[in-house]
Every structure is written in C-alpha cells, then in structure tokens.
Amino acid sequence: MQATDTEAIVLSAMDYGESDRIVTLFCRDCGKVRVIARHGKTSRKRFSGALEVFAHLQVRLVLKDGLSSLRGTDIITIFPRIRRDLGKIAHAGYACEVVDRLLPDAMANPRLYRLFLSYLDHLDSSPATSDDLRFFQINLLNILGYRPSLNACCSCGAPVDGDAFFSGVGELLCAACRTGGKAIGSETLALLGQALLTGRFGVITFPPSCLAEAGQLLDAAVTVHLNRPLHSLDFLNSILDVH
Ligand SMILES: [Zn+2]
16 A cells, blocks of 8 residues: 655554554644554654654654554654643643544644644743633634634624623624623734734733633633543643643
8 A cells, every 4th residue: 555754743642452552643734644553652663752742753654544554753853842841741732632622534734734833833942821822722713614703793793893792602792692791802802813813923912811811712612612521621721720
C-alpha cells in the first residue's frame, strides 16, 4: 500500500497491548487520523519519544479505513518550553482535547491546523494567558462553523446593539427574547470580533470583566457541541483559578 508523508500534531496517545501505541494525529494534509505505532511503546529508537501529546512531527502513514499505520516519524519539535510549565501544559492539553473532540475524522482542515500550530508555537515562546485561550476558542469555533453570532439574537435574529444576554447554550439573546441570563457587555463582544480579524496570538487583551464574560460564552459554545465533558477542563480551570 502507498505511504503518505505529512506534517502532524499528536492529539492523544495511549499504550496498547504489550508494545504498541495508538495515537490520534491531526495531519496537515489528511485531517484527524488514528494510527497504530507497532512497537511504539517499546521502541524508543524507532519513534524516539515522539508519540506524546502535542508533539509536532513529520510522519509517514499508510492510511486505511479505521486504524491507519504509522511507519515513521521525525520530530519537528516537542515544544520543550510548554513541557516545563504546568500552566502551559494545561492550555496545550485543552487545545489538543478540544480539537480531537470537535474535528471530524479524515477531513483536512488547513486553517484549523495553522491556528492550532500557531497556538502551540505561541505557548512555547510566551506565558500562558486566558486572553490567548479565548482567542484560540473563538477562532476554533469560527473555523468549524460553530461560532455564535456576536451581533444578532439567536432566537429572533434582531441586532443585539449593545443589549445582549447569555442564552445559557453559548449564544446571545436580545432584551425581548432573554430567558433570565445575565447581560454580556458590548466591549466583550467587540473584542471577540477583533480576535476574529487579528489572526495573531498575543495581540488582543481583555480587561478582567470581559475575560470572564468571554469565557462564559465560549466555554458554553464549545460544550454544546460535545457529548461528554472534556477531561482537560478541570485541570485547566484549576490552573486558571491559581493565576
Ligand atoms: Zn431576540
């Protein structure tokens, strides 16, 4: 069978049986793929510790329906500065899990791949911040077609014009349609809109009240598309509480 060479980021990895490892990769050219690495658990030489979450690799795959085969890897980077910082690990781990859970199998998504890789690059070179996490989430939702409207009521479609309220399911409601949710400030919505236009991590900074509102909206907007909670969220929230 023909082998495919592509860049990839490891989304999840687990030992399998005596000596193998099953790895979920987000490949730049072929999307999310589950692969088995024969002797991936035992053969340090063959895979040289590359089969760990958020490692950035060049891989050789034989693609199959179901489980594909990993034939070779070269490490581009394991993001060593993320791995030395608990807060960065929590953010990168969240990013891997949310991409794994929201991305359909075997569909290339080069925009999302670029966003995800930019986030890991930025985490590796800068402190982990909630501003960047919210920037990642709004752009992730936007690329996947799951972004809430930032200027219209999700029920009646009327412009919210600075009078927007949480719907409870990651959308906005106008004053006439609100169902008891708190107000969300126009500054928060404007900053989220800017985050979609900027395209670069580290540029948008949210004041604390906006950060809390953005977090509430975006966490709900992500959760609505999941059939079970994210494992990484408790760890991430415990880190956010400390900082
Ligand atoms: Zn409405």
